[in-house]
Amino acid sequence: MRITVAGCGKVGSALAKQLTNDNHDVTLIDTDPAVLNSLQERTDVMTAVGNCASMSVLREARIENCETLVAATGSDVINLLCCATARHLNPGIHTIARIRDPDYAAQARAMRQSFGLSLVVTPERLAAEEIHNLIKYPGFLKRQTLIKSNLKIVELQVDAKSPLRDVPLNSLYSTVKCQVLVCAVLRDGQATVPDGNFILKTGDRLFVTAQSENLSMLLKNLGVITHKAKKVILAGGGRIAFYLAEKLHASGISVTIIETNPETCTTLASLLPPDVNIVCGDASDMDLLENEGLPDSDTLVTLTGFDEQNMVISLYGNNCGIPQIITKISREENSRLMSTLPIGSVIVPRSLCCNDIITYIHDMDNRSGDAKAVHTIADGQADAYEFSVGPELQHRCKIPLKNLKLKPNIRIAALSRGSSYAVIPYGDTELEVGDTLVIVSIHNPDDSNLKQLNDIFA
Amino acid sequence: MNYKIIARFISMILAIEAGFLCLPIVWAIIDKELQVIVSFLISAAAAGLLAFVLWLVSRNASRTYFAKEGMVCVGLSWIAISLCGALPFVLSGQIPNFLNALFEIVSGFTTTGASILTAVEGMSRAILFWRSFSHWLGGMGVLVFLLAIIPNNSRDSGLSMHLMRAESPGPSVSKLVPKMRQSAMILYLIYMALTVLDIIFLVFDMSFFEAVCTAFGTAGTGGFGIRNDSLASHSPYVQIVTTVFMTLFGINFACYYLLLMRKIKNVLKDEELRFYILFILISAGVIAVNIHSLYDSWGEAIRHSSFQVASVMTTTGFATADFNLWPTLSKCILLALMVIGSCAGSTGGGFKCFRILLIAKTAKRNLQQILHPQRIKLIRINGQVVDEKIIAGTGAYLGIYCFILLISTVLVGIDGGQSVLTSFTSVIACLNNIGPGLDAVGPTGNYAALAPLSKVVLIFDMLAGRLEIYPVLLLFSINTWRRKS
Numbered sequence: 001m002r003i004t005v006a007g008c009g010k011v012g013s014a015l016a017k018q019l020t021n022d023n024h025d026v027t028l029i030d031t032d033p034a035v036l037n038s039l040q041e042r043t044d045v046m047t048a049v050g051n052c053a054s055m056s057v058l059r060e061a062r063i064e065n066c067e068t069l070v071a072a073t074g075s076d077v078i079n080l081l082c083c084a085t086a087r088h089l090n091p092g093i094h095t096i097a098r099i100r101d102p103d104y105a106a107q108a109r110a111m112r113q114s115f116g117l118s119l120v121v122t123p124e125r126l127a128a129e130e131i132h133n134l135i136k137y138p139g140f141l142k143r144q145t146l147i148k149s150n151l152k153i154v155e156l157q158v159d160a161k162s163p164l165r166d167v168p169l170n171s172l173y174s175t176v177k178c179q180v181l182v183c184a185v186l187r188d189g190q191a192t193v194p195d196g197n198f199i200l201k202t203g204d205r206l207f208v209t210a211q212s213e214n215l216s217m218l219l220k221n222l223g224v225i226t227h228k229a230k231k232v233i234l235a236g237g238g239r240i241a242f243y244l245a246e247k248l249h250a251s252g253i254s255v256t257i258i259e260t261n262p263e264t265c266t267t268l269a270s271l272l273p274p275d276v277n278i279v280c281g282d283a284s285d286m287d288l289l290e291n292e293g294l295p296d297s298d299t300l301v302t303l304t305g306f307d308e309q310n311m312v313i314s315l316y317g318n319n320c321g322i323p324q325i326i327t328k329i330s331r332e333e334n335s336r337l338m339s340t341l342p343i344g345s346v347i348v349p350r351s352l353c354c355n356d357i358i359t360y361i362h363d364m365d366n367r368s369g370d371a372k373a374v375h376t377i378a379d380g381q382a383d384a385y386e387f388s389v390g391p392e393l394q395h396r397c398k399i400p401l402k403n404l405k406l407k408p409n410i411r412i413a414a415l416s417r418g419s420s421y422a423v424i425p426y427g428d429t430e431l432e433v434g435d436t437l438v439i440v441s442i443h444n445p446d447d448s449n450l451k452q453l454n455d456i457f458a
Numbered sequence: 459m460n461y462k463i464i465a466r467f468i469s470m471i472l473a474i475e476a477g478f479l480c481l482p483i484v485w486a487i488i489d490k491e492l493q494v495i496v497s498f499l500i501s502a503a504a505a506g507l508l509a510f511v512l513w514l515v516s517r518n519a520s521r522t523y524f525a526k527e528g529m530v531c532v533g534l535s536w537i538a539i540s541l542c543g544a545l546p547f548v549l550s551g552q553i554p555n556f557l558n559a560l561f562e563i564v565s566g567f568t569t570t571g572a573s574i575l576t577a578v579e580g581m582s583r584a585i586l587f588w589r590s591f592s593h594w595l596g597g598m599g600v601l602v603f604l605l606a607i608i609p610n611n612s613r614d615s616g617l618s619m620h621l622m623r624a625e626s627p628g629p630s631v632s633k634l635v636p637k638m639r640q641s642a643m644i645l646y647l648i649y650m651a652l653t654v655l656d657i658i659f660l661v662f663d664m665s666f667f668e669a670v671c672t673a674f675g676t677a678g679t680g681g682f683g684i685r686n687d688s689l690a691s692h693s694p695y696v697q698i699v700t701t702v703f704m705t706l707f708g709i710n711f712a713c714y715y716l717l718l719m720r721k722i723k724n725v726l727k728d729e730e731l732r733f734y735i736l737f738i739l740i741s742a743g744v745i746a747v748n749i750h751s752l753y754d755s756w757g758e759a760i761r762h763s764s765f766q767v768a769s770v771m772t773t774t775g776f777a778t779a780d781f782n783l784w785p786t787l788s789k790c791i792l793l794a795l796m797v798i799g800s801c802a803g804s805t806g807g808g809f810k811c812f813r814i815l816l817i818a819k820t821a822k823r824n825l826q827q828i829l830h831p832q833r834i835k836l837i838r839i840n841g842q843v844v845d846e847k848i849i850a851g852t853g854a855y856l857g858i859y860c861f862i863l864l865i866s867t868v869l870v871g872i873d874g875g876q877s878v879l880t881s882f883t884s885v886i887a888c889l890n891n892i893g894p895g896l897d898a899v900g901p902t903g904n905y906a907a908l909a910p911l912s913k914v915v916l917i918f919d920m921l922a923g924r925l926e927i928y929p930v931l932l933l934f935s936i937n938t939w940r941r942k943s
Contacts, residue, residue: 002636025636033845041525046636 001025001365002066006052006082007073008035011098011123014354015070018380019361020044022443027061053081058089068094068364070357076104080115087116094118094364096357102239119360123353128243130352131326134345135229135299136251138324139219141205141345144375146386146438150212151414151422153183153377153384153438156222157345158204163223170196178217179424180210183413183440184382191381191442193411207377209413209438211422229253229298229324235283235313236304237264240328240349244301245276256292258283284309286316299324300344307331314343355379362443372436382442384413387453389435396457402427405458412456414438459939462519464531467621469512470604471535475542476505481591482546485667486584494584497549505542528621530938532601533929536921539600540564543592552585557910564917566592567600568924569807571681571775571893572884572916574906578686583667589682590671596924597678597707597805598649599625606642625925626803634715648714649805653677656703663695672696676703679806681775681893688777688901694761697778701765705738708772708800729840734771734801734811741795742767745788752784763788771795773807775893777901789896796886796895807891807923809859813852815839820849858927863889866915873909884908888919 001024005012008030016039019026026045029052030036036047050057052073063069069086071079076099083095096119099105105122108115130142137143142155158164163175169182184207185194192198200206210218232248234241237259245255249272256277259265265280272278281288283304294300300317302310307329314327325344332348358380371385389397396404401412415429416422416436423429431437439456479502486494540563547559558574565572566589575581595603601621622638633641653673660669671684683689689697713725725731745763746756753759762779769776770792781792799808816839823835837844866885870876876884876898883895884905894901905913922930932938 025640027636044636044638046633 001068001361002062003027003068003070003361004029004058004061004063004066004086006030006069006071007079008032008039009072009074010350011072011353011357012070013039014350015072015357016043016045018354018358022358022362024361027066029057029061051078053078053085055085055089058082058086063093064090066090066093068096068361070096070098072098072357076101076108080104080108080117084114084116096121096360098123098353100124100239102242119357121353121356123349124239125243126352126356127240127328127347127349128247130347131240131244131301132247132251134326135232135248135253135301135324138229139222140215144377144384146209146373146375146384146414151416151438152210152212152215153375153413154208154210154215154218155377156206156208158200158202158206160202161223162202163221164200164206165202167200168196169194169198169200176218176221178210178214178221180208180214180218181411181413181424182206182208183384183411184378184442186378186381189379191378193382193409193440193442205378207382207440209424209440211424231293231297232256232299232301233258233289233292233294233297235289235300235302235310236328237261237268237278238303238305241301241303242268242271244303245272249273249276256297258288258292284313289313289316294322295320297322299326301326301328303328305330311341311343315341318342318344351379377440378442380443382440385439385441387437387439389431389433389437389453391433393431393453394433397431397433400428400430401425406456407458409442410456411440412437413440459530460520460523460527462516463523464527464534465512466516466519467531467601467604468535468538469509469516470608471600472505472509472512472538472542474600474604474607475539476502476509478591478595479505479542479546479588482584482588484584485587486582489583491550491582491584494546494550494552494582497546497551498584498588500549501542501545504545508538508542525623526932526938528623529929529932532621532625532925533921533933535601536567536925536929537933540567540921543567543588546588547585550582550585552581557913558906561905561913561917562589563592564920565888565893566590566680566682567596568891568920569593569596569678569680569773569805570888570891570920570923571675572888572899572920573682573893573904574913576904576906578684586671586682586684587667590674590680590684593678593680593682594653594674595678597680598646601625602642602645605638606646608639625929632712634712644715645711648711648718649677652703652706652714656699659699659703660696663693672700673703675776676700676774677707677805679704679707679772679774679800679804679891681769683776686902689765690778690780692778697761697765700776701761701768704768704772704774704776707774708734708768708804708806710801710803711805712803727840730801730812730815733815737795737798737811738764738767738771741771741791745784745791748785748788766792767795770892771798771808772800772804773890773892775887777894780900780902782896782900782902793883793886793896796883796890796892799890809856809890812839813855816844816849816852817856820853855927858931859889862919862922862927866919869915870908870912873912876908876912881912884912884916885919888916889923891920891923 003019003024004027005015006029008028016026016028020043028036028039028045028047031051033049036049040047048057048061063086071082073079079097083097086093086095095117097117098121099108108117108120140154140156144153167175182194185192186205231254234257237257241257245257248255258279258281260282262280265278269278279292300322302313304310310327314325317325326347327343328347332351359376362376362380363374371387373386375384377384412425415425479498483495483498543563544559547553547562548556553559553562561574602625634644635641656673656676657669660672668684675682685691689700709731713728713731716725742764745767746760749763750756750759765778766781797809798814799810800806802810802812819837823837826835837849863885867882870881870885879896880898884899887893887895899905
């Protein structure tokens, strides 16, 4: 696909890299030629210098031939204008705008038609959603519902205390004591489809298919405390804190925000419902934290603008024995280093934003095919396809799965039959015409995506 | 320095060359020349073997490499293909002296067209084909060819901007489409299409073999003739067709892409193209007036002047008349055109119209700034502001270029046997990849009589001229090879 990325900040350059790796044709626009030059040295892209909201520059980037535009400059206004101009030049284009200001974000969503937007990405809101999910469903980083709603794909991380550490997958059952299947593993940023001899390590992110009723069993056997959070403390009162407080309040959780800047506090107080506690003070002040009831909170989220400060507060929270700690880190370089410290779950808003855009582009790419639905997992590196077994696959039926040869990096992750029967398949399971299969496949830029079920067989 | 990745690229280049070394065998088989067949087979095997060894060495090469590796890679690749490409000449016994053979093939790959052959007609057809084919291959660049055929997602794709930049002529390189591989492919497709068109036009009045070789020489703006008198004994039709195609191959290939995209306006407004065409027309006109007394009719004078002007300006180096015998004014104009050269991004050599245009505009601005020091003036080409870095870089390039020109002239002068004009124009002709100079190295002369040292210096000049100096110069810099730099 031909994609133009306007604005080569951290999000823009990360997108450029990932999109070229996925074999898309990428054109970058930025006002700074030096940035473009250094990017062009490192990635296979074309560049155009100038203001991305101007027609001549967009024309120079051949916007008329592009299928997608991502506007990710530092300014919301320019992003909106850029998308509107691009839509004027090429009415068929998909436009994705990054909008950060909460005022504009709501507006942009409401006025998608007039601005010609296909997708509005608000990194802070995504981060807030992600943190909200972590608080509501502790233990899982993410959960996705498949068409058969009693089947789920959940993401969980193997941390230093997890009983899954150093467990080979073929003896997984003895640890978790329920039918689950690890369909993909993200290790060191690289997704793989593991086999039975795969040994889990600390830091791995697992993508697991399971029946809904087994999820609580899974968590229990993994030793994850699942009691519901009732009191949450947010250190730092930025945009993420605003979105998060709104959501948490809506789910009936008591929220306290600690913010140093009195003006920000006043604004937050005016925007948020009155029973959200807003405290004006320094969140790194241990006495203040204690005074605001940190020791008996269920969750501590550190959201200040400084990574170092977030880490220190989180470490202090860990010392106090807070059950759940979530730390926001802005610089991805830091996040690798951080994963060794006891600071709980780490959230990097920038990479969330990238993943969201990649997922959207990826889904667009997948739309041509037989799949009933496609879910992107593992940071856009793998897909879960839902296919039904048609009569043309008669010859593959009534054969135990272990005797069917699949292509590498592909796994049948779940099978559902009729309206009630859903299983996690194992070696002796046999296919029947009419089944719905969930196929997990590592995204591979070499060959095209899975178009039909028959493509999975070697 | 990532030596392994360099070895890997050179191995791929040599593998390609090994494949191309098999092409001339067809002519050798037709002519039933056993020794020539064997010599090409041995050369191909040698290149293939070397490629295999380098491939074995570099199997686990890491992917991280930077501009430095790109430059060194280009320089070494060209030396490697020249060494292997010279083998058939020596092995077949047609050019027994290795230095001469190397000179000939470097002249071929760099599209210079300077020859040490005294009797071209006596050579085997396969050898002549290989000589002309080297022009065609060197014209667009061997590495660009490699970039065009590297599979899309192999470990070696991407990150190839350094290679393209080091090999493509011109001060700034831009891709035509986002993907490097497609850009390289488009360039080669345009190149092939124009070459085939040229062959079709020529074959009306030439044998197929002659048409192919002449078209290769024209396309690469090389200039190896397959007759001693270059194109003089061919019909006016062939000469006119060649004049047109030489001019076409001296134009920036991005213009053809724009034409295909139906952006004719952009092409017509291209300042470099206008400058190039204007220079050809004016020079051809002045020379025609200057030489018309030597020829029977105005038509003939114009034909010869325009052919010579196009040939020299595009740095091809074919000749239909011995311009050595022309009046001084004509010779001086041709000498000036030799230095200017063709457009950036074409197959031609020389200093490039783009740089001359840029330097002229900068000179004008600097003069204005003496009068009005407070004024801010930007240099624009095609309406686009040119970055000051590129202007400074072009100035530096001019400096190095002149420096190499002077040093080489002195070195060629060590061999006392040649006139000053011969020494100077031989360097000019080689550094700008033209071929014929003036005096003893003029259109009817050749380079055979030069001393071995002079030939070595000229080989260096040809490579430096084709690769725009830096990649070759870097190979001789100690800093490049230092472990810590």
